[in-house]
Amino acid sequence: MVAGCGMTCIKYVVFAVNFLFFIMGIAAVALGIYAMVDTNDMDALTKIDSDGKLEDFNAVGLLQQGAIVLIVGGAFLLIMGFLGCCGAFRESKCLLGIYAAIVIIIVIIQITAAGLAIAFRGRITDFLKDGLKNGLESK
16 A cells, blocks of 8 residues: 555654654553552652741642643553554554544644733733742742
8 A cells, every 4th residue: 555665664654653652651651650559759759848848738639630640641642652553554544534633633722822822921921920929928
């Protein structure tokens, strides 16, 4: 089905890139699961802040939320890498179509987020400045 050397090269490049995404997805899911399961190390890491004082906020909960984000993001990368690898290797139009549709949706979301960030730049800047001032004043 692949015609010519250039198309064969593209097929293997797409396979290799998506295989890397697949491996990164596995690593992210594994790291997220490890962070969720092994809370003893997380408790020790979060008891002391940069000044050596005990913190009052729930850093363990924050780390668990980060672990959940790692698991969900890693699962998404895993699925994307799988679709890309299988689609490229088997030259499946269905799998590559689903892969392309998801990539297009991601690009549209990124363009929308960039547009919103530009449109509300002033409000975002004010919100961040106020948050930083409140954080510095409370210490």
